Amino acid sequence: MLKTTQWTLVFRAAREDRASQRPALGQLIEKYWQPLYFHARRQGMSPQDAEDATQAFLAKILEGDFLESADPARGRFRSYLLTSWKRFLIDRARAEGRIYRGGDRSIVSLSGERGEEAWKKWSSTSSSETDPDRAFDEEWARSLLRNAIEQLRTEYAASHRLPIFDALLPFLTQPADAETYASLSKQLAVSTGAAKVALHRLRQRFAQTLRKLVQETIDDSNELESEIQALLTCVQKGLS
Numbered sequence: 001m002l003k004t005t006q007w008t009l010v011f012r013a014a015r016e017d018r019a020s021q022r023p024a025l026g027q028l029i030e031k032y033w034q035p036l037y038f039h040a041r042r043q044g045m046s047p048q049d050a051e052d053a054t055q056a057f058l059a060k061i062l063e064g065d066f067l068e069s070a071d072p073a074r075g076r077f078r079s080y081l082l083t084s085w086k087r088f089l090i091d092r093a094r095a096e097g098r099i100y101r102g103g104d105r106s107i108v109s110l111s112g113e114r115g116e117e118a119w120k121k122w123s124s125t126s127s128s129e130t131d132p133d134r135a136f137d138e139e140w141a142r143s144l145l146r147n148a149i150e151q152l153r154t155e156y157a158a159s160h161r162l163p164i165f166d167a168l169l170p171f172l173t174q175p176a177d178a179e180t181y182a183s184l185s186k187q188l189a190v191s192t193g194a195a196k197v198a199l200h201r202l203r204q205r206f207a208q209t210l211r212k213l214v215q216e217t218i219d220d221s222n223e224l225e226s227e228i229q230a231l232l233t234c235v236q237k238g239l240s
Contacts, residue, residue, distance in 0.1 A: 031147060031213075032078075033058060035139040036085055037115040038122065042135040043089075047116045054115075057088050076227060077217040082136055134234075141234035148210040152202070164188060168202045 033054055040050035061084075122139065130138075149169070156165035167187050171180060176199060184195040214227050 031143055032081055032140070034115050034118060034143055035136045036081075038119055038139040039082070039085065039132045039136040040089070041116075041119050041123070042130065042132040047119075051115065053089065053092060056092070057085055060088065076223065078137075078140055078227075082133065137230075137234045141231045144210060144213050144231060145235065147213055148206055151209050151213075152205055155205070164198060165202070168199050171199055172202060172206055 036054045036057065037050050040053050041047070045053065118139075122135070126135070126138075149172075153162070153165055156162050167184060171184075176184075181192050181195045181199075184199070185192045188195060188198070190198070210231075211224065211228065214231065215221075215224055218224060218227055
């Protein structure tokens, strides 16, 4: 039996056009606009054209045009979104002179400057042979990691432990040795053992939060591990 996730709610929103489902759709799309922007820029679009195309595509999704006939049981949201995006770009290229911008409608909070800044940073270190699909996947992975970290930051801030979070964050995904724990112990004014426990707990919460974010984009729990592995692979490729 399929679990009701944001992915399922996306399809319900498209099919039933219920206002109550729109927030779930908007939240999910908010996580994906920057990977789409990267894909467009890697194809050679200018910053303005990439922003226009991304905004237009998201507007279409929120209106239900691309998701009405979709089925969450057929695959991951990431894969379906990328396929729909490619079709949209093809149709857009064929529609000469057509205006795709959202006008005065506030569709999704999309920061072109932020997207372009992230794009420049990524493209300065990526291979010139990286294709648009890989650019999309790598930014998808980084977006999920950023979202997980921001959720953890919010949790720690809410419990007045933000200084602890900031001290531990540099070692979240990096190996920590005896010297590291000694430094953290001094910085946090706790024992070395307490520093180890604090970092271990942060890493556990990070893994749990990341798994939850990935779970929100799939409806078959059997796909969770493979999707997480795909995420880790994308991150490793992006760092290589």
